[in-house]
Amino acid sequence: MRETFLNYSLPDIDSDEVYSVKDVLLSGWLAKGPKTIEFEKRFAEYVGAKYAIGVNSCTAALHLSLYAAGVGHGDEVITTPMTFAASANTIIQVGATPVFVDINESGCIDVNKIENRITSKTKAIVPVHYSGQACDLDVIYTLADKYNLFVSEDAAHAIDTYYKGNRIGNNPKGAVSYSFYATKNLSTGEGGMLVTDNETLANRVRVLVTHGMSRNAWNRYDKGGSWMYDIIEPGFKYNMFDLQAALGLVQLERMDEMQLKRKELITLYEVGLSDIKGLTLPKPSEYTEHSWHLYIVHVDENETGITRDEFIERLKEYNIGTSVHFIPVHLMSYYRRTYGYKEGDFPLAEKWFNEIVSLPLYSKMTHKDVNDVIEAVRKIIALQSSYI
Ligand SMILES: Cc1ncc(COP(=O)(O)O)c(C=O)c1O
Structure with missing residues (x-):
């Protein structure tokens, strides 16, 4: 750790x-x-x-x-x-x-x-x-x-x-x-x-x-x-x-240099995480080249045996920070109160929100940092689902 x-x-x-x-x-x-x-x-x-x-x-x-x-x-x-x-x-x-x-x-x-x-x-x-x-x-x-x-x-x-x-x-x-x-x-x-x-x-x-x-x-x-x-x-x-x-x-x-670094880190993530059942990695559509601002993975609770929130907490125990992008805006209290929005109005955004975690990604990260994340993710999911 x-x-x-x-x-x-x-x-x-x-x-x-x-x-x-x-x-x-x-x-x-x-x-x-x-x-x-x-x-x-x-x-x-x-x-x-x-x-x-x-x-x-x-x-x-x-x-x-x-x-x-x-x-x-x-x-x-x-x-x-x-x-x-x-x-x-x-x-x-x-x-x-x-x-x-x-x-x-x-x-x-x-x-x-x-x-x-x-x-x-x-x-x-x-x-x-x-x-x-x-x-x-x-x-x-x-x-x-x-x-x-x-x-x-x-x-x-x-x-x-x-x-x-x-x-x-x-x-x-x-x-x-x-x-x-x-x-x-x-x-x-x-x-x-x-x-x-x-x-x-x-x-x-x-x-x-x-x-x-x-x-x-x-x-x-x-x-x-x-x-x-x-x-x-x-x-x-x-x-x-x-x-x-x-x-x-x-x-x-320095943009080109910084972007190259992000792409290098993404390749490490893809190699290290792609075989984990229940973890879905980003799949950009064919018409886009990704800037890799965020690296958002989806955690399937049924397949991994762990909720997204538990997954975040466990990563924190491994000293790994994460974020969630985003809580759907229509569920914010002002929007509910003012426009009458409620849960169920945008089911795909809500499902998406319940599954996502943004893993660490920035151009100053080292290969060791990425490998630490990969190792922690594999251990957390293996412990839950005895999949490894
Ligand atoms: C999608 C999106 N739009 C707008 C903003 C607002 O950016 P700023 O903090 O520069 O105002 C953010 C901030 O993170 C964002 O993620």
């Missing part, structure tokens, strides 16, 4: 990130400025989008995308219950109603069930590229064309996810929101990015991201800048700042 606790996720920070942040700390400019502008440019190139706007979270990006697209009171927005609350909360924050659609066999929204839920009030779809696999975007974009809907992709897990050979980030029907939260494949501690190919939307988001001001601080305080500004509309305080961007720029340069 390992001596130290293995977290389910840790950021991968090297000396280059430390020097980059130190340079900004000593530069005299900490707020949104040249580093943020450079990071926005590089990130747009990386994902293949025309415009990128740095924000302080993916939640802010999701909120801004719907707000800037004009989604508001009386509107309905379709999303999945198998997501973090931010995907649905931000729909409510613009005044609209979240309408959930159950998931498919990979945990993403079942695109074949969306059309049934479209009404005259539907204004947008928020597909979530769950765990790092792409949703079936062709079907979603076709529905968006047919019903004139905005598509706000939640790509919190999907930096370096591919759909049919193209990296996520090129959305012809709206915007894509990324998270750089501490557990994400690319991390700035907290942070996010909104990307779009729509110039009008990008211009509005750029204004909304700092109070609706016509000029941000960098434009005002730099030599040649002017102190004068106007408030074009009441905006938010959602902007990224240069310390975050200094981290992000180095992380982006």
Whole structure:
């Protein structure tokens, strides 16, 4: 048994990130400025989008995308219950109603069930590229064309996810929101990015991201800048700042290396766990290349003789941390109380939730760490079911 606790996720920070942040700390400019502008440019190139706007979270990006697209009171927005609350909360924050659609066999929204839920009030779809696999975007974009809907992709897990050979980030029907939260494949501690190919939307988001001001601080305080500004509309305080961007720029340069490492660890997991009866490993659909943000396995209680909750507790005894992504949003008390949702409404998401465990996965993990997890999982299940 390992001596130290293995977290389910840790950021991968090297000396280059430390020097980059130190340079900004000593530069005299900490707020949104040249580093943020450079990071926005590089990130747009990386994902293949025309415009990128740095924000302080993916939640802010999701909120801004719907707000800037004009989604508001009386509107309905379709999303999945198998997501973090931010995907649905931000729909409510613009005044609209979240309408959930159950998931498919990979945990993403079942695109074949969306059309049934479209009404005259539907204004947008928020597909979530769950765990790092792409949703079936062709079907979603076709529905968006047919019903004139905005598509706000939640790509919190999907930096370096591919759909049919193209990296996520090129959305012809709206915007894509990324998270750089501490557990994400690319991390700035907290942070996010909104990307779009729509110039009008990008211009509005750029204004909304700092109070609706016509000029941000960098434009005002730099030599040649002017102190004068106007408030074009009441905006938010959602902007990224240069310390975050200094981290992000180095992380982006290290993305290929970090992603290779994740894929190496996945191969170890697959070799070490694939023969365990009652444990189902992730099977990405044929149209997606997984970013491997999360490694989610399913524990079948009947086959393994252990519940998902017991499995998590036993792993903890072996000093292995895990998480669960996610408790279906419709089962949260606010959603039950406000919209009348109840158990049984989205049976596939609920079954999924009862079976899943996210095993540790991050690019700083060592082969020994993965082998410790594999050994613990095998021992726990063998003890329960005498299968080995
Ligand atoms: C699917 C999903 N969407 C949105 C978010 C929100 O991201 P952030 O913490 O950057 O606001 C998360 C956070 O983990 C997430 O998992």
